[in-house]
Amino acid sequence: MTITEKKPCDxxxxxxxxxxxSHALESGTVIQVxxxxxxxxxxxxxxxxxxxxxxxxxxxxxxIPGKSAPSTVRSMVVRNRVLRSIWHRIAGQCMSRFLSRxxxxxxxxxxxxxxxxxxxxxxxxxxxxxxxxPQSVAKCRGRGLHVTCGGLEDIDESIEPFDTIVFWHSLEHxxxxxxxxxxxxxxxxxxxxxxxxxxxAHSYTAALFGPSWVGWHLPFHFTHFTLATxxxxxxxxxxxxxxxxxxxxxxxxxxxxxxxxxxxxxxMQRLALRGAFGTPLFxxxxxxxxxxxDAFMPGRGENLFAxxxxxxxxxxxxxxxxxxxxSHGMIIDTRIPCHSHSQRHASR
Ligand SMILES: [Zn+2]
Numbered sequence: 001m002t003i004t005e006k007k008p009c010d011x012x013x014x015x016x017x018x019x020x021x022s023h024a025l026e027s028g029t030v031i032q033v034x035x036x037x038x039x040x041x042x043x044x045x046x047x048x049x050x051x052x053x054x055x056x057x058x059x060x061x062x063x064i065p066g067k068s069a070p071s072t073v074r075s076m077v078v079r080n081r082v083l084r085s086i087w088h089r090i091a092g093q094c095m096s097r098f099l100s101r102x103x104x105x106x107x108x109x110x111x112x113x114x115x116x117x118x119x120x121x122x123x124x125x126x127x128x129x130x131x132x133x134p135q136s137v138a139k140c141r142g143r144g145l146h147v148t149c150g151g152l153e154d155i156d157e158s159i160e161p162f163d164t165i166v167f168w169h170s171l172e173h174x175x176x177x178x179x180x181x182x183x184x185x186x187x188x189x190x191x192x193x194x195x196x197x198x199x200x201a202h203s204y205t206a207a208l209f210g211p212s213w214v215g216w217h218l219p220f221h222f223t224h225f226t227l228a229t230x231x232x233x234x235x236x237x238x239x240x241x242x243x244x245x246x247x248x249x250x251x252x253x254x255x256x257x258x259x260x261x262x263x264x265x266x267x268m269q270r271l272a273l274r275g276a277f278g279t280p281l282f283x284x285x286x287x288x289x290x291x292x293x294d295a296f297m298p299g300r301g302e303n304l305f306a307x308x309x310x311x312x313x314x315x316x317x318x319x320x321x322x323x324x325x326x327s328h329g330m331i332i333d334t335r336i337p338c339h340s341h342s343q344r345h346a347s348r
Contacts, residue, residue: 003031005046005048005049006046006047007043007045007175009038009041010041010223011036011178011229011233011236012036014036014037014039016036017035017036017037017043018034018035019032019033020033020042021033021210021211023218023219025218031044031045031046031219033216033224041229041232042223042224042225042229043222043224044224047222056220090291093247093249094247094305095119097305098166099119101164101193102120102166103125104125104126104162104163105162105189106120106125106127106162106165106166107130107162107166107184107187108120108129108166108168109130109165109167109171110130110132110167110169110170110174111130111131111140111147112136113136113139113140113143114127114129114139114140116166116168117147118143121145126146127145128162129146129147130151130152130155131147131149132151137149151174152174152183152187157186157187159187161188161190161192162192163192164193164194165184165187165193165194165195166196167184167194169199171196171223171225172198172199172217172222172225173221173222174222174223178233181194181308182237182238185310191309192309193242194309195307196306196308197303197306198230198303198304199217200225200246201215201216201224201226202299203215204293204300205248205252205253206302208256209256209257209259226304227244230244230304231244231306234306234308239308240310241306241307241308242307244305244307245301246298246301246302246303246305247302247305248294248301248302250283250287251283252302252303253286254277254282255278257272258272
């Protein structure tokens with residue numbers, strides 16, 4: 001398996017990749033996470049083309065062994081909306097927060113097998129999706145969902161606009177988050193909202209686990225956002241962040257520990273192989289510590305959750321001007337040209 005695609009920075013267009021760390025795939029191919037020398041965006045370099053991705057998706061995903069919660073408890077929580085919402089808050093999952101904000105016609109970009117759409121439909125919204133995997137699309141259609149097989153670019157812009165567009169752990173997978181956000185903006189109704197949920201590469205868990213952090217998820221994640229670079233990407237797309245927060249979910253920490261322990265060897269590896277970091281007991285035990293860390297380190301939680309609106313007209317003659325932090329925490333001023341979106345919205 002070769003991985004060949006080398007692209008410049010999606011945020012500022014510079015081609016100044018600075019290596020941060022290397023990662024060897026099972027096939028022996030070595031890829032890197034690099035930061036853009038001009039704006040600090042972290043991205044995967046090189047990355048797979050669409051054709052190269054297909055066989056990779058078929059064989060790889062971190063599957064952590066361990067017993068799941070007893071089925072009676074699990075099914076009670078899954079079926080009861082209030083219990084599920086409480087559990088999501090405790091466990092640091094933003095699902096309930098998103099569901100309480102979703103309204104009208106909802107488009108899920110990279111909808112998988114449609115679990116999120118089923119939830120929004122149950123709340124009285126209309127659910128639409130786009131998904132590359134034909135098997136997942138078939139499953140969605142079997143669940144009565146309106147799903148297009150393909151990418152965001154395959155949705156006709158003349159379609160009735162959407163009130164809510166969500167990138168739930170999908171923006172970081174896309175070849176160009178900037179053009180996908182611009183495309184989403186063109187499909188959005190006036191006063192519509194875009195939601196992004198993505199791993200935070202500046203989180204305490206990313207710092208703790210280093211290359212073992214599952215949020216890198218190489219080679220599938222092409223862009224590795226932080227609060228600063230997601231905000232910048234949103235601005236460069238002609239949109240604006242209405243609110244953004246970070247939150248840590250307990251199950252991803254278990255996955256990171258599993259990967260880290262396996263790489264470390266010895267007793268930790270044996271624990272990992274027995275599935276110690278995937279048990280309900282372990283997951284429950286770490287929740288208080290995670291909630292405390294999130295409270296004391298705002299902005300350093302494991303996942304970014306952003307609510308985005310259509311921005312005001314650009315200042316500075318069509319350039320969005322923002323500050324962001326580089327890998328050492330230094331502030332960089334960056335100007336990024338940004339015109340196509342505003343022109344389009346002005347004409348609507
Ligand atoms: Zn850049």
